[in-house]
Amino acid sequence: MGGETVFNAIWLLTILPELLLLILALIVLGVDLALPAERKRSLGVWTAAGLVIVLLVSLLAPVPEEAAFGGLVRADPLGRVFRAMFLLGGVLVALMSMDFRPLRQDGPYYGMLLFSLLGMCLMAVAENLVMLYVAMELTSISAYVLVGYLREDTFSAEAGLKYMLFGAFTSAVMLYGLSLLFGLTGGTGYMEVAAALREAPFSLAMVGFLMVLVGFGFKVAMVPMHFWTPDVYQGAPTPVTAFISVASKAAGFAVMLRAFRFIFPSLGGEWVALMVAISAVTMTLGNIFAVWQKNIKRMLAYSSVAQAGYILIGVAAASRLGIAAAAFYLIIYTVTNIAAFATVVLVSNLTGSEDIESFAGLSRRSKFLAWGLMLALFSLGGVPPFAGFIGKLILFAGAVQSGLIALVVIGVLNVIVSLYYYLNVAKVVFERRSEEEEEPVPIPVPSRWVLGFTMAAIVILGVLAAPVFNWVWRASGAWF
């Protein structure tokens, strides 16, 4: 039994990336003190470079297969896929932040970003209810701070407060659910809980499931736990919005996939039926609301709700293909959404506005930006040959394999609706003229890297998906 060993040094390898993240955060905070104010922008480089190293270590370092720390965490292959996904998102967001004026010289901001990432990485590998809760709280609390970081800006401050209120509420509900599960089963490790749950009364187990779902649902922004998204996305500093929309959502899915796979299989068809319904409602509401938006960040917020709906298709499929497809889609979604937000940062830097109308004439101001945004929108809308198309294709394939044909039909119809508002932005970018269109948009080097990388990834993942998907697919094998 793992409980008998109090400590084993090899366990440190399991959480090596997390340890490195902690060290990196301390380094960044230290450097912040040492650097003169005018050179503090280089903190973004420190953060990004450090994260790249952590990412490489997390991919390459040997990791013990078995659970560590008495069953608190298990760095299995799929957990490592998720961890790499968050770290990649972190690198891109750190670079992107360097071009966002209000934040780019702020050391504690980068530190908070790293602490949030640390929480996410732990979420990806947590295999114990208590560990799960602690990791989620670490992630969330750092994220509340990040959202409300611009204290002078009422929008940001209000968004932070809203995010915290909503988060605290859902977190409380989830904690209640966790305690219910503990009460029912007398254990906190996923395997113990799952084993005891088979004997427990079904309705109580289901209520526990529902309460936990509220907590997860907040993270992934699924209906009806999505209400915070438009307000928070709009109010938060744009790089933070990007961070929440990709890494935080992906972390939510990481814990959701693992918990559903290992804790609740005994609930069988009931939770699947519920997830099918939630998935259908989530993508439909997200898409319909997105159609009305005039602010691009609000539009992307609803779009991210809809995207969560698509990914829930994979969760509902509950098969190996479904889970692998969800994870693969999250990788695609990470690069795609970051590309979209990176263009928003640059355009709003110049125009001071986040209205879709302010993108008029962008194709004449900067071809590079216009195409970056275009690729991102096409990928989100599932236009072949871009990454989003392949991602949706595999998600739908997983659902078909599990017999959820109706859900796939709803999904396809939703994709069609979503094209309306994605292409609407493309229309403004390429067709609408504006008076300032002679004035080019300057693209600083960090954004150049972010956009170049994400654009290449969108195209490459679209035309040559197999290598990355195979990686995810092999990783998903450990769960089955």
Added chain:
Amino acid sequence: MTIRQLLEILTVLIPLPPFLAFAFIVLFFNRWKRLSHSIAIGAMALSFLMAQIVFWTVIGWGGEALYEHPIAVQVPWLPSGDEVLSMGVMVDPLTAITLFFVSITCLAIFIYSVGYMHGDPRYSRFFAYISLFATGMLGLTVADNLLMLFIFWEIMGLCSYLLIGFWFEKPSAYRAAIKAFLTTRIGDVIMLLGIAYLYSQTGTLSFAAILRDEAVLHELAVTPSVISGLSVAAAVGLLLFAGTVGKSAQFPLHVWLPDAMEGPTPVSAMIHAATMVSAGVYMVVRMFPLLAVGMEGAVGTPPMVAMAIIGSFTAFFAATIAVAQDDIKRVLAYSTISQLAYMVAALGIGAYVAAAFHLVTHAFFKALLFLGSGSVIIGAHHEQDMMEMGGLRKRMPVTFWTFLIGGFALSGFPILTAGFWSKDEILAYAWHLNPVVFWVLAAGALLTAFYTMRQICLTFLGEPRGEHAEHAHETPWVMTGPLVVLALFALFFGFVGVPEEFPVLGELIGYNWFHHFVGATVGELLHHLPGPESFNPVPLAISVVAALGGLTLGWLVYGRRPLKAGETDPLARWLGPVHTVLKNKYYIDELYHFVFIRPTVWLAGAVFRWFDRGLIDGILHGIARLGEILGIANRWVHTYVIDGGVVDGSAKVVGATGRELRQVLQTGQVQHYLLQVLMFLCAFALLYILFF
């Protein structure tokens, strides 16, 4: 790195340079004409070089060795559940020979275009398009599976649309472009069905996995398909053949090709010689083991029978139309249809190598003829009506002599021309295997020689009959140069495929290289195909008589006493109403217009009016109305219920979300949000507690 690895890399790279040229010209260099054509030609030359290196190296290995170990590279491409679709390239003997002629003809056409397109306002765009076109053909050639072949096939379909309609100011040009696109699309869709059916039965689309695996082929041949009486192999074969009927313009989908002459002439050469129509035949040649599986002796499988019937009919049918055409390019267009039909018919009777041989020789002499006609058109100031030409022999000597060589090759002029050797081989097999096909093809050969001579006489001999022909001049070297090179191939390429039993020459050359090399593509199957055991002089004699007879007849009618200006075609006088029918292409376009197009347009109009406007829009308006009602109701609830009891949020939030009043749910107030989450939770918790 071994030579094999080097060749693998080269093969992967072959389609790439023209694609990059396309991308660079479109994105960056479309304002610089010289730069554009330099990039396009440079890229094509690079592809040409790589293709030739691959070709000449594998020739050294020999056909059997290449069949045993083809050059093959694969990468996993598209995950599809438990399996992964792979993309890859493969070079077997058929690929090698196709790369050889495609790269040569494409390069010649690229260089020629510099002269032909000179001064065109969309010069750069033209080079971008033909670069993409070349990418399509080269990619299709090296593809190692049907899906990839189909992708490049469709790229070519797109390019043909863009290029046929290149001068879209002319209504006839854009109509021709749409016609070509839609007509070939009919074949493509049916072909895609065949591909999907094949995939559903075998789980793979790789050529190697299907065509080289006896067990798979046998399984396909004995499994009954959804259509009673047909095996899966036969059903798939018929569906795939429909793709060829569209792409290679066989009856009844031949109507697009003559209209495609609206494009610039290099495009015609590209479509009709080097790439698109060849692709149609290439595909069935490639899939031949599947089409032929289940063949017993000389009795063909259903797809082969279909090919023999459609091929021989089209060969004769198109030749009769060509006799009565006056446009210099239209004559060539119908001759293309007719010559492709020879290949289709040859495959239909099992003359695999002969079909491939004619594919190659035809590519050379037809490219030559099209470029020659383009040279005439440029030299004669954009005159295309042969009745207005005449007397160009002295004014355009290089064009004349090369056109003469091309024409003689097309007619199958004995011994000297490449066309003779390939056509004679088809006829020799037909004589042995199917007399009906033989006589139809022989009659077609007679007509071919006749209309070719008619064309040469009307264009080049006698005195000018029109203003433009009077002032014609020879074209610059960028145009005549490619003509000369292609003329050499039209003359001498045939000698690589001289039958060993052929009197005198056969012994002199001693080795039918083409037969051994390309025949190796199908491995063992080649030895099971029926064919003439020994040399038979009868079909040879008939073929020679047909070629020489047709040429002589043509000379007697048009050459001995050239037409004067204003004189009507003597053929029209003698044939009377028959000539009118031929001139109007048997009224097939009119028939299609009446039977297919008018009803479709009517149906589309009706559907638009009743279904789209009435039903769909009605539903949409209904939903919009519903949303409006909900919004109003929601506002009412807010004003009188919620705001009465709950504290207002900050004014800013309301301002930001005020636009969302339509939405029932998004109020901007956290209390509402939390309330709704709680309602969700309680509702479902109650549901589970009470009902489970």
